[in-house]
Amino acid sequence: MTIRYPNGTVFHANATSTRPKLVQRTTTYGKRGMALEDEINASNTYYLEHQVAVIHKKPTPINIVKVDYPKRSSAVIREAYFSEASTTDYNGIYRGRYIDFDAKETRNKTAFPLKNFHQHQVEHLRRCVAQGGICFALIKFKVVDRVFLLKASDLFNYWDSAEQSSGRKSIPFTDVEQIGYEVRYKMQPLIPYLDAVDNLIDDNLNSEKFDVKGD
Amino acid sequence: MTIRYPNGTVFHANATSTRPKLVQRTTTYGKRGMALEDEINASNTYYLEHQVAVIHKKPTPINIVKVDYPKRSSAVIREAYFSEASTTDYNGIYRGRYIDFDAKETRNKTAFPLKNFHQHQVEHLRRCVAQGGICFALIKFKVVDRVFLLKASDLFNYWDSAEQSSGRKSIPFTDVEQIGYEVRYKMQPLIPYLDAVDNLIDDNLNSEKFDVKGD
Numbered sequence: 093m094t095i096r097y098p099n100g101t102v103f104h105a106n107a108t109s110t111r112p113k114l115v116q117r118t119t120t121y122g123k124r125g126m127a128l129e130d131e132i133n134a135s136n137t138y139y140l141e142h143q144v145a146v147i148h149k150k151p152t153p154i155n156i157v158k159v160d161y162p163k164r165s166s167a168v169i170r171e172a173y174f175s176e177a178s179t180t181d182y183n184g185i186y187r188g189r190y191i192d193f194d195a196k197e198t199r200n201k202t203a204f205p206l207k208n209f210h211q212h213q214v215e216h217l218r219r220c221v222a223q224g225g226i227c228f229a230l231i232k233f234k235v236v237d238r239v240f241l242l243k244a245s246d247l248f249n250y251w252d253s254a255e256q257s258s259g260r261k262s263i264p265f266t267d268v269e270q271i272g273y274e275v276r277y278k279m280q281p282l283i284p285y286l287d288a289v290d291n292l293i294d295d296n297l298n299s300e301k302f303d304v305k306g307d
Numbered sequence: 308m309t310i311r312y313p314n315g316t317v318f319h320a321n322a323t324s325t326r327p328k329l330v331q332r333t334t335t336y337g338k339r340g341m342a343l344e345d346e347i348n349a350s351n352t353y354y355l356e357h358q359v360a361v362i363h364k365k366p367t368p369i370n371i372v373k374v375d376y377p378k379r380s381s382a383v384i385r386e387a388y389f390s391e392a393s394t395t396d397y398n399g400i401y402r403g404r405y406i407d408f409d410a411k412e413t414r415n416k417t418a419f420p421l422k423n424f425h426q427h428q429v430e431h432l433r434r435c436v437a438q439g440g441i442c443f444a445l446i447k448f449k450v451v452d453r454v455f456l457l458k459a460s461d462l463f464n465y466w467d468s469a470e471q472s473s474g475r476k477s478i479p480f481t482d483v484e485q486i487g488y489e490v491r492y493k494m495q496p497l498i499p500y501l502d503a504v505d506n507l508i509d510d511n512l513n514s515e516k517f518d519v520k521g522d
Contacts, residue, residue, distance in 0.1 A: 146434045151368040169387040188439030190400035219361045224403030
């Protein structure tokens with residue numbers, strides 16, 4: 093199993109079971125401008141190959157209208173449209189738990205606009221929380237290159253408040269700094285967001301009883 | 308929340324918390340020929356609306372090559388190709404647990420050909436089992452219209468045995484009858500496969516220690 097650094101050189105893992113803590117955030121400035129989605133996908137590949145978690149981005153949903161079947165070659169989609177996802181983009185399993193989240197980024201410096209989320213994504217997260225899932229959003233403030241994990245219940249609070257006519261339609265950066273779990277860039281994985289999930293799970297165990305449906 | 312019977316008439320749920328046991332299997336012969344995928348999707352919709360579970364089919368993965376942006380209308384995909392999924396088709400959460408499975412059907416009467424599964428799907432299921440997920444295959448023998456849940460560990464046994472040159476490349480129907488959990492058609496939901504998952508979870512709790520990664 094060959095793991096590579098972003099520059100293509102092969103990574104030789106030390107034979108230790110603990111996750112490597114390799115670099116300071118200052119060394120990753122070269123990553124600036126990389127889309128959050130790509131950063132998370134790279135991190136998920138790392139987690140998968142190191143048997144830490146199995147978390148995948150779902151394919152983009154498409155409505156296919158017309159398909160050609162040229163002779164001796166594979167089917168070609170000739171007309172299709174992007175359709176709206178009914179769920180979040182990422183889910184999977186980590187430490188025996190169902191993980192579900194979406195990733196959003198903003199160039200706004202002072203607040204995270206809630207219009208980045210869609211109603212159906214928030215509803216999906218609510219359903220997953222009700223089933224006992226670990227649900228959150230990864231949000232990135234691009235200008236300062238900082239990523240935070242915002243747990244779903246906090247997102248719901250701002251979302252519900254925004255639905256009132258007088259409610260503000262964004263989450264202030266200072267609030268995110270305070271209630272979010274900051275995820276600092278590393279090299280392996282690039283966005284070690286499961287460290288923040290560890291904290292989230294611990295906090296949940298301390299403060300919440302999961303509402304798990306029995307039979 | 309309006310639930311409809313397959314013929315379009317509205318279903319009025321009784322105000323009971325137990326899942327309805329409405330009809331015998333004999334009443335669903337009209338469903339013969341419906342694709343297993345559609346049957347499962349309908350069941351998942353039922354489970355979602357009744358807050359039993361949150362399980363979705365993942366979108367079909369597509370490689371998009373060319374997109375047109377006509378004026379005043381939405382983007383049109385003009386060239387794209389089907390790509391191979393790296394995971395199974397279905398996952399989600401039920402009773403606080405991560406659920407992961409694939410659905411396959413065969414017209415074979417005497418055995419389930421293992422070529423219906425792809426190597427990467429089996430590998431994905433192995434990874435999810437290692438993380439403590441509830442993993443299985445739903446397999447349908449179309450000619451006799453019978454559906455079975457085959458737990459992943461049983462699938463692995465036949466898969467590994469088939470990889471030996473002398474190993475048989477299919478699972479005998481009589482084996483599936485014996486080791487699988489039969490899922491009998493109902494109306495609400497059409498394929499009540501989570502009943503079989505209940506049995507699977509109970510059996511796991513009795514016989515297995517989940518290999519859940521701690522920190």
